[in-house]
Amino acid sequence: MSNKISIIIVIAMLIACNNNNKTEQKETMTTTSKPHKKVVYQVFTRLFGNTNTTNKPWGTIEENGVGKFSDFTEKALKEIKNLGVTHIWYTGVPHHDVIRDYTQFGISNDDPDVVKGRAGSPYAVKDYYNVNPDLADNPANRLQEFKELIERTHQAGLKLIIDIVPNHVARNYQGLTNPEGVFDFGAKDDKTVDYDVNNNFYYVPGEAFKVPQWKNGYLPLGGEENPIIDGRFEEYPAKWTGNGSRASQPDMNDWYETVKINYGISPEGRKDFEELPINFENENYKKHYNFWKDKTVPDSWMKFRDIALYWLEMGVDGFRYDMAEMVPVEFWSYMNSAIKMKNEEAFLMAEVYNPDLYRDYIKKGKMDYLYDKVQLYDTIKNIMQGHGSTDYISGIQNWKQDIEHHMLHFLENHDEQRIASPEFAGNAEKGKPAMVVLATLSSSPTLIYFGQELGEPGAENAGFGSPSRTSIFDYIGVPHLQRWVNDKKFDGGQSTPEEKALRDFYKRLLNFTINSSAMMGKYQDIHHHNRQYTEWYNDKVYSFVRWDATEKLIIVANFNEQNRYGFDLQVPSDIIEKWNLKDGKYQTEDQIYHTNKPILEVKNKVGFIRVDFNPLESFILKVKQ
Template identity: 40%
Template sequence: MSDRVRIYQLFVRHFGNTNESRVPGGTIVQNGCGKFVDITERALEEIKEMGFTHVWLTGVLEHASGTSYPNRPADNPVLLKGRAGSPYAVKDYFDVCPDYACDPENRLEEFKELLARCKSVGLKVVIDFVPNHVARSYGSDVEPDLSFGKGDDVRQFFHRENHFFYLEGEWKMQLPGGLYEPEVHGRVTGNNAATWSPSPNDWYETVKLNYGHDYRTGRDTSHLPGPEAELHEVPKTWRTMDAILSHWQLMGVDGFRCDMAHMVPMEFWRWAVRQARWRNPEVYFMAEAYDGDPAKLTDENVLHALLGAGFDSVYDGDSYELVKQIYEGDKWANDLDDILWDERKLNQMLRYAENHDEVRIASPKHWGGHGLKVGVPVTAFLLGVGRGPCMLYNGQEVGEPAIGSEGFSGDDGRSSIFDYWSLPEFCKWVHGGAYDGGLLSEQQKELREWYAGWIQLMGEPAFSRGDVFGLNYINRDNEHFGRAEGEDVSGKWMYAFLRRDQKSGQAFLVVIHFNPWQKAQEVEVRLSQEAREWIGHEVAHKVVIGEMAPCGVEVVEFWGDFEVEEI
């Protein structure tokens, strides 16, 4: 096995919550909430046994919320998206959400105990780092002297030593939910809306942070300090962010998932990652970033810029969207060849079929409405063709469909991150805290076993450090390559590729049938002379697979003398 990073995204609010009430927009009393203590050693062992190396504890930072606690009043409703609040409207960067603690006053200690449980089973821990924006109600109780906005010159839209961008004049902050009177000095929203009246489509519940660059002047941030700058030489926000990263690293956090990383100057990342790696050389940085976002602060491709700044991996949203178009658009499986030509994209991008921002693949409203089976071919391809990190979102492994309205976002095919809720199908695996899948259907049990097998396979040398060879162009004229009736070219629903590790001699053939309706009969995969030479041993010119089920995946392993053995 290798050290290929395999991440299980665990949304704490959902994970251990087995409350069956599910009142849309309900309170924490009505609908319940997952706790740190619910993430037991048994649960973590199950995650580890599936083949994961890291667990991303999503949404643990204290954020604006409609729930009150002693010494912590509820936030003004006009600031909130959903009663529980967005976990990306961080209220105290040095603290964790009291919702997740059995004793809210002891919440940091309960989080530390969870960290210890993760380490005890061999899982590294990643948490969110939200560098572009914070909640409008931000104020740190843990480190009050490091609260964002403290000491700012509110008379200036931009100042290098300000934390925020301040609107000119004196008006009242009119948010979509109503007047927010406490904000007498207006601030720019997280998505760069410089207005006293942000729209419902703006990130109105957040305020943008200032990294010493006036975003109105464009993308040229070359005036900012370099990676070796001393602490006193960098802007104030840099110093505060470094203190935040240090706080969590010293607590035992192993890495950070960095939200909307392309909206922050690359100079900051070069400096901050270097600082973090001075404290721990193995700290893991993964970036959520999108090259097509006009708010990006680089003219370079975002992937290349962030990897160059020190990130270990960056979201591969483009590949996700391409595969989705097989079911929702006009793309063929043959079009997936486009992913194979960019070496950095193929092997350093973070791949996923679901995450908290994306729709559930089993949703009846998305991915063609074909149900949980579609997750198999989609995951097999996205995770199987590269050697970069891969991720699975809690609930995906049992086909959580996110049916119905949960509150703030309506019936959108996502498991809401804004509301108190539990996941109906995932609860069947949790089984009252037994974490044994005791209430799952046979189909769900088989699906979870498949995901576990695939995640484990991704740790094998051929998939973790090996190369890939696409076979679709060889099989376009092969009528036994899943060709549908009436078509004169193959590759609409079928995709095949080889994986090979030269050092160990391990090699695999992977055949993926994306068709959700029909079986594929008498499937054969041709191997060209070039492909056979690439494998490096004598092999037949074709591999007979036979019948493939709708959304089926077949894996053939070549060993030693490379006789074919189906697994």
């Protein structure tokens, strides 16, 4: 027996032992309504409806165009929903810095010396009580236009999410439409000290802010002559930069366009607020809310709570939190429990990249969902690139079995490279088996980034940053999406046959997941059993089963890129017993295309089913009884 097979057997035995020592996964949802899978469609709001194809690097809004709230028409939203989407995440809605003159609307100009790109980063928020003027047909009426978008979204049967960025704000934060009694961040700060528990910012007393020293040929707006670009930005005393830099002159690779929010943690790391009691992670959001009711909390906590409640009152259904792990978990207990008291069904998802913090931010911080990046996404990406193994997937799932429902799965978002980019996989087809695995592996939500379903490669040189990620900093068009938008008919009229076929695949897969009861049921790996006992089965294939009382699924995904091949997949005896299948033959049917209908034969309490793949093909085989 080879060393490779020996290792596989050991892994299989360890996983089997681990599974036997854990209770079976229970359905996570306990509400009275029937639980179902959620699918989030992230759309970069200013790019979605832009039909301008000029794509000049550093181009102005007049040259390169911009999408509007109004581009999300009844037809557009209907097509997004029909893709198999339950929630839409409108990225870039809160008013952030932009390099465009809106002074006639009472909005101050933003300084290119402290703005990334021409259209600006959506994560440098300038005013939390209003929206990006670029997105409105009439900037003076921009908030009302967003309210109308909320109404259209709900009428389409979708729920909507926007960003809250609690760790930092734009250097020139200025609220123009604050509700009565609301003061801007920093308005009441004591700027003579570096830290006070109720200061909103950290300061460098006695030193003025200096613009970063530009390197490697970079210049604001690509070196364009502009009277506002003078290498200076008035800020005295200097504030700490968003990523935590304490220098009065941050590096150009720091988040220099933002300033860090103070949550009551001193520069030495002391927490000047009460911490949660021992074992309080086991308490529900109502207990957390009651815990904070009579506590004195830092001013920044109250400011962000009020911002969230403001948007909930307007009709927003949830939030995506940027870099949540840079903010203390106690704040999230305070913030999210207040949100849940307002709307128990609010959808709360966040970036947390340290797996050691997952359970704290879910259980103590009361997050609904966290990005499953550092473990699952990174592993899947390696497999897609040809130098990873599917053998690791089961271990990842077992490690987070108690929190699997809370780990949001994705292959693309605004921070990650496009699948079709040469820097990632170079071919959108390679995303197919990965999406089958990610969308069906657990009861957690699936995230799709706009244009992913069409194979968008993110190849444009927009200005700030580099290709492979669709730019979030500049005015640009998204060619594959624009062909589907088809002059705002939203019908794929200009899409290539390959783009249409890819979108059809995503539509079939996502709609299956949101309608399948087994997606909220139980999971068990059969991969390691087949690695040990099935000839031709290799570590570029992954297989598992999902089931509940009414639906039994065998899911097998093929990451191999070349040649058609097959094997006799085995369903182990413990699964056959749990499914209560007797010896005999059972018809199955693939739930993606409904053309493959192999027979599952149970012999001596072990199942055998013939699987023949095309390259990058996957099957969701439903067992009929």
